[in-house]
Amino acid sequence: MVARRRKRVVRDPEAGVPSPPGYYAIPIKFSEKQHASHYLYAREHSVRGGAPSAWPQKRTLFVLNVPPYCTEECLSRLLSPCGTVQSVELQEKPDLAESSKESKSKFFHPKPISGFQVAYVVFQKPSGVLAALTLKGPLLVSTESHPVKSGIHKWISDYADSMTDPEALRIEVDTFMEAYDQKIAAEEEKAKQEEGVPDEEGWVKVTRRGRRPGLPRTEAASLRVLERERRKRARKELLSFYAWQHREAKMEHLAQLRKKFEEDKQRIELMRAQRKFRPY
Known part of the structure; x- marks a missing residue:
């Protein structure tokens, strides 16, 4: 039998903590009462082959093994001594395709991630990334000045946050529809300008002006259509x-x-x- 090749593990010489190749271990604790430390594994975010990235180069810290109780606010507070934190984003898994990020909605979003996550921390200066990679810790997530809710208090807080503010929802929907209308108007204007103009080979592009993508029918509209068809058959x-x-x-x-x-x-x-x- 051929022995399996084990993955090489880098060990921090000072703390004696094993970490994946190329990553640095940052110890954290939920509170002072906790004896064992949890480790975050961080490195500078980079893209292979010089491909375009949604995260700024030299200023983004990529963090693995982020526990569920560590929120974006907690991570920003823990890393703030290293430098001014511009933004923090938690995800279920790393970005495989580097593309531009769209603004997330407060109301229309998928289910919250219940397990461990990865994080992209953007500092205002590149020195913040270098300082974060030399943190010794352990860092405390929940302190007296910044307590993190757990247990029934967290359930109550999550339930209160699940209640939607109608006015804020209306403002967000109106803002989205205004941006959508502007996008459709720009596409129609572009189609008008391109229509009738021959390309390099002499072909003329024919477009459908004034037509928008059809919206899905509501239940009332479907019932009205069925009633009209029934009356037509009866006649x-x-x-x-x-x-x-x-x-x-x-x-x-x-x-x-x-x-x-x-x-x-x-x-x-x-x-x-x-x-x-x-x-x-």
Whole structure:
């Protein structure tokens, strides 16, 4: 058998803490009562091959193994002695595709992450990243001046935060719709300018001006469409409009009932004739 090659683990010579290759271990504790330390693994964020990145180079710290009780505010407070923290963003997993970040909504967002996370910490100066990589700790997440809620207090706080403010929601929706309308208007204006202009090979682009992508139907609109179709079919068919049509329909129904009655009588007689047990 071929022995499996074990992944090389770097050990901090001063603290004796194992860490992944290229990462530095930063010890933290939830509070002073906690004896064991939890370790964050950090390194300077970099992109291979000089690809464009959504995070500023030389000023972004990439952090692994962030516990669930460590929020963005806590992480910013723990790293603030290293320098001014510009922004902190927690994610479930690292960004595989480097792309521009869209602003997150306070109301329309996926489920909160319940497990360990990764973090991107952006400092105002590159010296903040270098200082963060030399932290010794242990750093305290919950202190008397900045307590972190846990247990039932955290559940109550999460429930209170889940209540939506109608006015704030209306403002965010209006802002989004204004930006969306401006985007559609800019696309239509661009399509108008490009229409009728031949390209390098002499082809002329044909567009549909004034048409917007269709919105999904609501339940009331779907019911109205179904009602219109039903009325249209009723007008086309006009069944049993005259009195003689009623009489013919009734007579045909009676004839079918009589025919079925005679067939049932013949079937019963046949079953009696084939019966072997005769009690009388």
